[in-house]
Amino acid sequence: MDASIGVLMACPMSLYLEQELDKRFKxxxxxxQPSRQEFxxxxxxxxxxxxxxxxxxxxxxxxxxxxxxxIVSSFSVGLDKIDLNKCKEKGIRVxxxxxxxxxxxxxxxxxxxxxxxxxxxxCDKYVRKGLWKMGDFKLTTKFSxxxxxxxxLGRIGLAVAKRAEAFDCPISYYSRSExxxxxxxxxxxxxxxxxxxxxxxxxxxxxxxxxxIVNREVINALGPKGVLINIGRGPHVDEPELVSALVEGRLxxxxxxxxxxxxxxxxxxxxxxxxxxxxxxxxxTLETRNAMADxxxxxxxxxxxxxxxxxxxx
Amino acid sequence: xxxVKLPELLVLxxxxxxxxxxxxxSTKFHILKPYESPLPTEIYLQTHGQSVxxxxxxxxxxxxxxxxxxxxxxxxVMTAGxxxxxxxxxxxxxxxxxxxxxxxxxxxxxxxYAVGLLIDVLRKISAGDRHVRRGAxxxxxxxxxxxxxxxxxVGIVGLGNIGSKVARRLEAFGCIISYNSRTKKSSxxxxxxxxxxxxxxxxxxxxxxxxxxxxxxxLINKDxxxxxxxxxxxxxxxxxxxxxxxxxxxFLVEGEIxxxxxxxxxxxxxxxKxxxxxxxxxxxxxxxxxxxxxxxxxxxxxxxxxxxxxSNKPLITPV
Numbered sequence: 132m133d134a135s136i137g138v139l140m141a142c143p144m145s146l147y148l149e150q151e152l153d154k155r156f157k158x159x160x161x162x163x164q165p166s167r168q169e170f171x172x173x174x175x176x177x178x179x180x181x182x183x184x185x186x187x188x189x190x191x192x193x194x195x196x197x198x199x200x201x202i203v204s205s206f207s208v209g210l211d212k213i214d215l216n217k218c219k220e221k222g223i224r225v226x227x228x229x230x231x232x233x234x235x236x237x238x239x240x241x242x243x244x245x246x247x248x249x250x251x252x253x254c255d256k257y258v259r260k261g262l263w264k265m266g267d268f269k270l271t272t273k274f275s276x277x278x279x280x281x282x283x284l285g286r287i288g289l290a291v292a293k294r295a296e297a298f299d300c301p302i303s304y305y306s307r308s309e310x311x312x313x314x315x316x317x318x319x320x321x322x323x324x325x326x327x328x329x330x331x332x333x334x335x336x337x338x339x340x341x342x343x344i345v346n347r348e349v350i351n352a353l354g355p356k357g358v359l360i361n362i363g364r365g366p367h368v369d370e371p372e373l374v375s376a377l378v379e380g381r382l383x384x385x386x387x388x389x390x391x392x393x394x395x396x397x398x399x400x401x402x403x404x405x406x407x408x409x410x411x412x413x414x415x416t417l418e419t420r421n422a423m424a425d426x427x428x429x430x431x432x433x434x435x436x437x438x439x440x441x442x443x444x445x
Numbered sequence: 446x447x448x449v450k451l452p453e454l455l456v457l458x459x460x461x462x463x464x465x466x467x468x469x470x471s472t473k474f475h476i477l478k479p480y481e482s483p484l485p486t487e488i489y490l491q492t493h494g495q496s497v498x499x500x501x502x503x504x505x506x507x508x509x510x511x512x513x514x515x516x517x518x519x520x521x522v523m524t525a526g527x528x529x530x531x532x533x534x535x536x537x538x539x540x541x542x543x544x545x546x547x548x549x550x551x552x553x554x555x556x557x558y559a560v561g562l563l564i565d566v567l568r569k570i571s572a573g574d575r576h577v578r579r580g581a582x583x584x585x586x587x588x589x590x591x592x593x594x595x596x597x598x599v600g601i602v603g604l605g606n607i608g609s610k611v612a613r614r615l616e617a618f619g620c621i622i623s624y625n626s627r628t629k630k631s632s633x634x635x636x637x638x639x640x641x642x643x644x645x646x647x648x649x650x651x652x653x654x655x656x657x658x659x660x661x662x663x664l665i666n667k668d669x670x671x672x673x674x675x676x677x678x679x680x681x682x683x684x685x686x687x688x689x690x691x692x693x694x695x696f697l698v699e700g701e702i703x704x705x706x707x708x709x710x711x712x713x714x715x716x717x718k719x720x721x722x723x724x725x726x727x728x729x730x731x732x733x734x735x736x737x738x739x740x741x742x743x744x745x746x747x748x749x750x751x752x753x754x755x756s757n758k759p760l761i762t763p764v
Binding site: 144256261271272273348394396401409412417418 | 448461553556557558561569570574583586590595614616617619714716721729732
């Protein structure tokens with residue numbers, strides 16, 4: 132690889148990835164620059180690739196500031212931080228990291244469902260505080276057999292369904308269009324889906340159309356015994372509405388791995404025992420993050436060697 | 446006019462299940478409650494227990510040979526749960542006393558919880574939730590990485606009602622299942638290992654799903670944990686004494702195994718304090734089976750058994 136090829140990494144995401152990029156390219160760490168304006172003035176012309184993730188990618192402004200940009204390689208499967216139309220316009224290639232993180236994200240969705248319904252985190256907290264006395268107890272909600280509704284039956288949605296089926300959960304879903312090869316029950320609106328399930332899982336891509344796809348009406352339809360699991364993106368859910376529904380008891384519970392303004396999490400949630408809050412760890416295992424990094428490197432190498440991209444989106 | 450006398454039911458403990466359904470039990474049976482009497486239990490039984498034919502206990506209320514001697518009319522011992530390690534089974538057999546548990550009603554919820562504990566340990570769900578709630582995410586940035594579940598070798602100790610349900614669930618996550626059980630099961634697709642050490646040697650994760658007996662006390666000992674190895678995880682939803690708890694604590698504190706999900710302990714409700722500071726353990730207060738639905742089903746099973754018993758019909762869930 133040509134060590135003069137400038138690669139701009141948008142934010143910290145993986146030390147392993149940084150190491151591997153350092154070996155092959157001239158890596159610039161955007162977050163470490165004292166002044167981004169100054170940095171771009173000096174180095175913009177040499178940057179031919181951007182590496183982004185769920186937190187920061189390549190918006191119109193950045194793309195315009197990098198006249199030699201050829202490829203954006205995202206350390207994520209989600210593309211919501213990349214201006215895809217702009218990339219298409221300018222002939223800039225875009226890659227992401229599908230498949231390698233599917234299982235981890237689906238595993239976490241089920242883990243969140245169990246943690247919320249069975250109050251596992253709350254129990255752990257209780258014991259650690261030294262509060263366990265003989266004879267005390269709390270009855271929680273059975274998970275097996277609960278109706279699971281999935282928004283978005285893509286790779287991750289299907290993986291969630293497969294796992295939930297092993298717990299005898301009936302599966303239904305909402306998608307832009309009905310999927311031909313499944314036995315799962317299709318609903319043509321998210322409200323219908325929410326009205327007919329016990330656990331609603333957000334597993335679709337974030338686009339302008341799916342922003343706030345879980346809104347007040349959907350939350351009310353899910354109801355005081357319903358549980359929302361968000362393993363998609365924070366903006367899929369109208370967060371203030373979610374918070375008030377939880378605080379007021381209009382929604383039964385929530386397992387959230389993502390938030391509208393990460394790393395900020397609404398503090399009203401901290402005192403609730405029917406929510407589980409995670410710091411965006413859906414793909415957060417060593418094995419998977421390394422596999423994602425390898426895919427980013429593989430895509431960049433393929434591009435600069437004029438070979439076919441491994442996981443192109445644009 | 447004769448009032449029909451409700452059959453007597455002696456209740457020891459009381460079991461949590463009984464506390465939840467006390468009113469319902471009391472409409473069908475005349476309840477004797479030694480735990481509410483100022484008399485010592487022995488005296489109470491001698492005084493009031495002579496005609497008692499049925500008793501209800503639970504995991505924390507032992508039914509000993511000595512106690513059975515004080516109840517000459519006893520023909521049925523019921524436990525409000527699955528485990529029967531607190532009942533002197535040989536003595537019951539000798540006296541012709543039937544023993545009943547709640548059958549299979551708790552196994553699904555226990556299996557669900559076991560899987561929940563495992564995912565929590567591997568993916569740091571409780572630890573991550575703690576991290577977020579104390580406001581550490583904006584300050585410390587990315588949280589530490591967990592361990593992938595897919596492809597892991599899972600060893601199940603005791604492939605009974607609970608173990609088989611754990612196995613079925615974890616298959617869907619891409620785990621490879623093997624087991625040790627008293628007997629090899631002929632029609633299961635999982636590898637059988639003849640002893641727990643060999644199972645541990647070939648597993649990343651061990652699930653304890655067997656019952657507590659003389660043979661299984663401290664079954665999971667230093668040798669088994671060494672065989673499991675530094676990357677190993679143990680999940681216990683059986684009984685605390687199946688694991689040598691002080692060895693387990695040592696292994697966890699010294700990093701000789703990678704983590705544990707524990708719902709049961711040797712001396713409940715006491716939990717070794719060394720565990721409180723560890724992020725790689727999840728510790729819960731013996732509630733793997735505690736759902737509203739399971740309790741409702743358990744209540745129905747116990748009543749069905751009592752009604753069968755008092756009408757001389759076959760018991761529903763004899764042990």
